[in-house]
Amino acid sequence: MRKVFLCISLLISTVQYAAAPAPWGFWGHQRINKMALYTLPEDLFGFYKPYIDYVTTHAVDPDKRRYAVADEAARHYIDLDHYGKAPFTEVPRKWNDAVIKFTEDSLQAYGIVPWHIERMMYRLTDAFREKDVNYILKNTADLGHYIGDAHVPLHCTENYNGQLTNQVGIHGFWESRIPELLGENFDYFVGKAEYIPDVNAKVWEIVLASNALVDSVLKLELQVNKEIPADRKYSYETRGASTVRVYSQEYTLRYNELLNGMVERRLQESIIQLGSFWLTAWINAGKPDLTGVVMRPWTEEELKEMDEIDKAYNGGEMKGRTHEEH
Ligand SMILES: [Zn+2]
Structure with a gap:
């Protein structure tokens, strides 16, 4: 039997597993990348315009x-x-300081998204500086x-994933089920990207704001769980050849109502911030003029890497934590 994919966050928890989305769901990530392009000023948007599909599709790489x-x-x-209580001042905001305090292994064990975003910003800025379109697009x-x-x-x-509060499945519920069911009707007009003077500070502002919402995310789901009888919590949907168990529409709509627009607001924030990060990388690279600069053929090494990723993904065996977990 084919190895099951452990992805669609416990939206699917029984019946049969199917290959499917992860964080923000594939739908959400692709929507964020695409809409963020429209926040850019005209000169930078002009460069990206022929590559909208690339930036959208590869949002899930x-x-x-x-x-x-x-x-x-x-x-x-x-x-x-894991590190204590908000605002987590015991966690050094700079990577090198954090490594000295906690060791790299320990940081890796509890996740490194804020520092990895900074690293990606360096890479994207370099790519702009070198006017390497392939590298710009990949890092974008x-x-x-x-x-x-x-x-x-x-x-x-x-x-x-609510595993400490008996709410297993809430990860995918919040970030995949809600956007996939309701996201088409969200408002994506988020304004124009702006230069970020302090990338490190901005990244930390984002993760702290996310963490501050955790309590509501959990409490409100408990409330829905009390309101709606257990036999109406889930429903079954057909995805390709599989039948999957999902949070029911009634349950999802009620949760979204109690969240009072939180999912939509976080999607909007993601979009405007992303546009601002891209713009900042380009400005920090000295606003290179990219007129007439086009993609080169991918190198052997790049092609090999892409191939390996696709093969591994299609093989369905994930390394590290599974998507249910993050
Ligand atoms: Zn992810």
């Missing part, structure tokens, strides 16, 4: 990479409350993924 690369998982989350798409993840409350807590 980092999740696929989790099947191929053991170190990948930790880049998608940070268990902030990847950065979008991590910024999106950092905006998800359950990516910034130890209780990432």
